[in-house]
Amino acid sequence: MAKSRSIFVCNGCGAESPQYFGRCPVCGSWNTLIEQAPPVGEAGNSRVGVVAGRSRSPKERRNQKDQGPRLALTLAQIEDRPQPRSPSGYGELDRVLGGGIVPGSLVLVGGDPGIGKSTLLLQVANHLSAQIPVLYVCAEESGQQVKLRSQRLGIGREPADKGADPEASNPQHPGLYLLPEIDLETILMELEALHPPVAVIDSIQALYYNALTSAPGSVSQVRECTSALMQLAKREDITLFIVGHVTKEGAIAGPKVLEHLVDTVLYFEGDRFASHRLLRSVKNRFGATHELGVFEMVDRGLQEVSNPSELFLGNRDEAVPGIATIVACEGTRPLVVELQALVSPTSYSSPRRTATGIEYNRLLQILAVLEKRVGIPLSKLDAYVASSGGLNVGEPAADLGIAIAVAASFRDRTVDPYTALIGEVGLGGQVRPISQLDLRLKEAAKLGFKRAIVPKGQGGTDSVLEVVPVGRVMDAIALALGAAS
Ligand code: TYD
Ligand code: MG
Numbered sequence: 001m002a003k004s005r006s007i008f009v010c011n012g013c014g015a016e017s018p019q020y021f022g023r024c025p026v027c028g029s030w031n032t033l034i035e036q037a038p039p040v041g042e043a044g045n046s047r048v049g050v051v052a053g054r055s056r057s058p059k060e061r062r063n064q065k066d067q068g069p070r071l072a073l074t075l076a077q078i079e080d081r082p083q084p085r086s087p088s089g090y091g092e093l094d095r096v097l098g099g100g101i102v103p104g105s106l107v108l109v110g111g112d113p114g115i116g117k118s119t120l121l122l123q124v125a126n127h128l129s130a131q132i133p134v135l136y137v138c139a140e141e142s143g144q145q146v147k148l149r150s151q152r153l154g155i156g157r158e159p160a161d162k163g164a165d166p167e168a169s170n171p172q173h174p175g176l177y178l179l180p181e182i183d184l185e186t187i188l189m190e191l192e193a194l195h196p197p198v199a200v201i202d203s204i205q206a207l208y209y210n211a212l213t214s215a216p217g218s219v220s221q222v223r224e225c226t227s228a229l230m231q232l233a234k235r236e237d238i239t240l241f242i243v244g245h246v247t248k249e250g251a252i253a254g255p256k257v258l259e260h261l262v263d264t265v266l267y268f269e270g271d272r273f274a275s276h277r278l279l280r281s282v283k284n285r286f287g288a289t290h291e292l293g294v295f296e297m298v299d300r301g302l303q304e305v306s307n308p309s310e311l312f313l314g315n316r317d318e319a320v321p322g323i324a325t326i327v328a329c330e331g332t333r334p335l336v337v338e339l340q341a342l343v344s345p346t347s348y349s350s351p352r353r354t355a356t357g358i359e360y361n362r363l364l365q366i367l368a369v370l371e372k373r374v375g376i377p378l379s380k381l382d383a384y385v386a387s388s389g390g391l392n393v394g395e396p397a398a399d400l401g402i403a404i405a406v407a408a409s410f411r412d413r414t415v416d417p418y419t420a421l422i423g424e425v426g427l428g429g430q431v432r433p434i435s436q437l438d439l440r441l442k443e444a445a446k447l448g449f450k451r452a453i454v455p456k457g458q459g460g461t462d463s464v465l466e467v468v469p470v471g472r473v474m475d476a477i478a479l480a481l482g483a484a485s
Contacts, residue, residue, distance in 0.1 A: 005018065006035045006036060006212065006213060006220075007035075007036050008020050008021070008033045008034065008035055008036070009033065009034055009036050010024040010026065010027060010029070010032045010033050010034075015027065017033065020033055020035070021033055034218075034219040034220050034223070035212065035213070035214050035218070035219075035220040036220055036223075036224075083102055083103055083104075084103075085097075085098075085099050085100030085101055085102055085103075086100055086101045086103070086128075087100050087101075088100065088101050088124050088127065088128065089123075089124060089127030089128065090120075090123070090124060090127070090293075090295075090304055091304060091306070092279065092293030092294060092295060092304045092305070092306075093120070093124065093279065093293055095291055095292075095293055095333075096266060096279050096280070096281045096291045096292070096293040097264060097266075097281070097284070097286070097287060098264075098281075098284050098286045098287015098288060098291070099287060101198070101239055102239070102263070102286045103197065103237055103239055104233065104234060104237040104238065104239060105239055105240075105263040105264060105285075105286065106229075106230055106233055106234075106239075106240050106242065106261070106262040106263045106264070107239070107240065107241045107242065107262065107263065107264045107265075107266060108204075108242050108244050108258065108259065108262040108264065108265045108266065109121065109241060109242065109243050109244065109266045109267075109268060110243075110244045110245070110246050110265065110266070110267050110268065111246060111267060111268030111269060112246055112269070113245065115268050115269065115270060115277060116268060116277055116295070116297055116302055117202070117203075117243045117268055118138075118140075118141070118149070118202050118243065119149070119153070119297075119301050119302055120268065120279075120295070120302050121136070121200045121202060121241055121243065122136065122146065122149060122150060122153065122155070122200075123153060123155070123301055123302060124200075124241070125176055125198070125200050126150070126153075126155040126176055128198050129174055129175050129176035130174060131174055132174050132196065132197045132198060133174055133175055133177060133194060133195075133196040133197070134175070134176050134177065134196055134197075134198045134199065134200070135177045135179060135190065135191065135194055135196040135198075135199040135200070136176060136177065136178050136179065136199070136200045136202065137179045137181060137187055137190075137199065137200065137201045137202060138178055138179070138180050138202055139180070139181065139182045139201070139202060139203060139206035139207055140202060140203055140206045141180070141202075142180050143178050143180045146178055146180075147178075152299075152300065152301070153300060153301040154300055154301075177194060177196070182206050182207055182208045182216060183207075183208055183210065184207050184208060184209040184210075184224075184225050184228060184229075185209070185210070187201070187207070187229075188228060188229070188232055191229075191232055191233075191236070191238060192232065192236065195236060195238070196238065197237075197238065197239060198238070198239045198240075198241070199233075199238055199239070199240055199241070200240075200241045200242075200243070201229065201240060201241070201242045201243065202243040203242075203243035203244060203245060204222055204225060204226055204242050204243065204244050204258075205217040205222060205244065205245050207221065207222075207225040208221065208225075209221055209224050209225055209228070211224075212224060217245075222244075222258060223258060223261075226242065226258055226261050226262070227261060229242070230261055230262070242262065244258065246267075259283060262283075263284070263285040263286065264281060264283060264284045264285065264286065264287075265281065265282050265283040265284075266279055266280065266281050266282075267279070267280045267281075267282055268280075269392075270390075274389060274390065275296050275297050275298065276294060276295070276296050276297075276305065276308075276311055276389060277294070277295045277296070277297055277302065278292055278293070278294055278295075278391070279292070279293035279294075279295065280292055280293075280330070281331075288331055288332065289331070290330060290331040291330070291331035291332065291333065292308075292330035292331055292333050292335070294308035294311065296311075308333075308335060309334075309335055309336035309337075309443060309446075309447055310447070311389060312335060312336060312337045312338060312387075312388050312389050312391055313325070313336050313337075313338055313388070313447065316417035316418065317417075319414035319415075319416075319417055320340075320414065321408055321409055321411075321412045321413055321414050322340060322341045322342055322343075322405055322406075322408050322409030323338060323339070323340050323341075323405060323408070323414070323415060323417075324338075324339050324341075324401045324402075324404045324405035324408060324415045324421050324480070325337070325338050325339070325401065325415075325417065325419070325420055325421065325449075326339060326393070326397065326398050326400070326401030326420065326421050326422065327397070327420050327422055327440035327441075327443055327444050327452075328391075328393040328395060328397060328398055329395065329397065329435070329436050329439065329440060332436075332439070334436070334439050334440045334442070334443035335391070335443070336420070336443060336444060336447050336449075337387050337388060337389075337391055337393055337398075338387070338388040339358070339385065339386070339387055339388070339393075339398070339401045339402060339405045340385070340386050340387075340388070340405065341383065341384065341385045341402070341405035341406045341408070341409040342383070342384045342385075342409050343378065343381045343382065343383045343384075343406060343409045343410050344381060344382050345380060345381060345382070346380055346381060346382045348382075351378075351379065351380065351381055351382045351383070352382040352383075352384075353367065353382070353383050353384075354382075354383075354384045354385070354386075355385055355386075356384075356385070356386035356387065356390060357386055357387030357388075357389075357390050357391055357392055357393060358385055358386075358387055358392075358393055358394070358398060358402060359394055362394075362396075362398075362399065362402070363383070363385055363402060365425075365427070366399055366402050366403050366406070366425055367383055367406065368427075369403070369425055369426075369427060369429055369473065370403055370406060370407060370473075372429075373428065373429030373472075373473065373474065374403075374407065374429065374473060374474050374477060376406075376407060376410050378406075378410070381410070383406060385402055385405065385406065395434075396424035396425075396432075396434065397422055397423065397424060397434040397435070397440070399423065399424045399425035400421045400422060400423035400424070400425055400431060400453065400473065400476055401421040401422075402425075403425050403473050403476070403477065404421055404476060404477055404480045404481070407477045407481065408480070408481055411481060413481045415480050415481065416450075416451070416480070418448065418449050418450040418451060419449065419450070419451045419452065419453060419480060420440075420441075420444040420449045420451070420452045420453070420465075421452075421453050421476070421480065422434060422437065422440055422441075422452060422453070422454050422455070423453070423454060423455045423470070423476070424455070425473050429472055429473050429474060430471060430472055430473070431455045431456065431470050431471060431472060431473055431476055432455055433455045433457070433458045434455060434458075437454060437455075437458050437459065437460045438459075438460060438463070440452075441454075441460050441463040441465055441467065442463070444465060445463060445464050445465050449465060450465065450466060451465060451466040451467075451468060452465045452466070452467050452468070453468050453470055453476050453479060453480060454467055454468070454469055454470070455469065455470070455471075456469040456470055456471040457469065
């Protein structure tokens with residue numbers, strides 16, 4: 001039978017075309033056309049076509065009215081089904097998921113290659129498989145390779161030990177089932193047959209739906225495969241963890257639509273050369289976003305780090321000029337982070353500014369405030385600012401720490417390593433209030449800090465720390481640099 005032809009749909013404006021264009025003929029944006037599967041069956045045969053196309057007699061319509069709406073329900077009519085969350089075995093993952101795994105949810109896990117996505121999900125799958133059957137679809141690796149990894153991780157409970165266990169042939173028997181397969185239809189069939197409460201797809205870019213002509217990993221393949229998996233998962237109440245690769249720009253490959261389809265989007269990130277890994281939620285239908293889970297990659301897989309502040313805190317016995325400590329907040333998790341600054345005379349006509357782990361524009365703004373409001377002449381100086389461990393601290397509460405680290409480097413002075421700096425810096429040179437001050441102070445106290453410089457008028461006076469409120473960044477600098485030098 002001849003294959004019906006695919007259509008090309010613009011990701012930007014939704015325009016359809018029978019052929020591919022590099023530039024959408026309707027909205028003019030480049031590289032937005034994606035191939036889409038031909039519609040299943042003829043339009044006239046579809047359910048929508050039948051219902052919409054049928055002309056009903058006035059009598060029929062009256063009858064329908066009398067019966068009232070049959071498909072739409074009121075909130076009260078919807079069955080109240082409590083959805084207990086199940087622990088994944090990793091508190092850090094549960095925290096990011098909003099308190100555990102929600103049955104029937106779709107979780108997309110993105111991250112650079114080699115960051116540890118497969119390792120994390122294999123560990124989680126292994127933990128869950130003690131209680132329930134878990135299907136791990138290893139589309140990128142052979143069963144042998146996964147087995148090797150599991151041996152390295154020290155896991156390898158034999159799920160269906162044939163012969164020894166009479167339960168083994170029962171598909172409901174708890175255990176970790178591997179499926180090295182890329183064909184979408186086979187995977188869907190296996191999911192339906194085994195009906196595992198939890199399944200892992202590693203990775204969505206490797207799956208192949210043969211009704212499409214495009215190669216695995218192309219946007220249309222990724223989109224079609226995800227929506228087919230989603231429909232099955234919602235219908236059968238299967239929790240799906242889907243691994244997604246990221247592009248060079250850092251977004252999950254495939255159209256943005258992918259992120260709209262799933263319930264939760266997690267990003268696994270971290271410096272490949274450092275051992276810590278951060279799991280972040282950027283979308284969560286069942287919990288707060290911007291939660292952070294911290295893991296460490298060791299030679300036997302990923303380990304949880306329950307006190308991550310210690311990871312980002314340097315050696316406090318040795319004071320070095322240009323170092324300041326801040327308390328950042330990631331979701332509900334406070335993190336003590338060391339910031340380092342270095343300013344030095346420039347050899348260029350316009351000075352260099354480098355920001356690692358902090359926002360570049362934020363740095364420029366703070367340098368301008370230091371120049372104009374504090375009188376530090378930075379226009380002939382290069383400025384380099386970095387957060388320890390390359391942790392991304394994008395929030396304004398880091399401003400005061402950045403300003404003080406730069407000022408300390410300029411004056412070649414040290415900041416007392418037991419002083420935490422918390423506050424946003426306004427363009428007028430004022431120190432502005434930030435969120436979750438009490439939480440931050442509590443974390444600083446836990447790590448042995450003695451003093452905190454905080455925005456004026458924000459409270460925090462019941463803290464065990466010595467809390468010093470300041471109104472202007474100039475005063476904060478005098479206070480922080482004066483005390484230790
Ligand atoms: P992997 O889970 O394969 O990454 P991804 O699926 O995100 O591409 O992780 C591979 C990296 O982790 C690899 O560089 C080796 C390292 N690793 C360890 O350091 N210890 C271990 O126990 C394992 C299994 C991997
Ligand atoms: Mg992998």
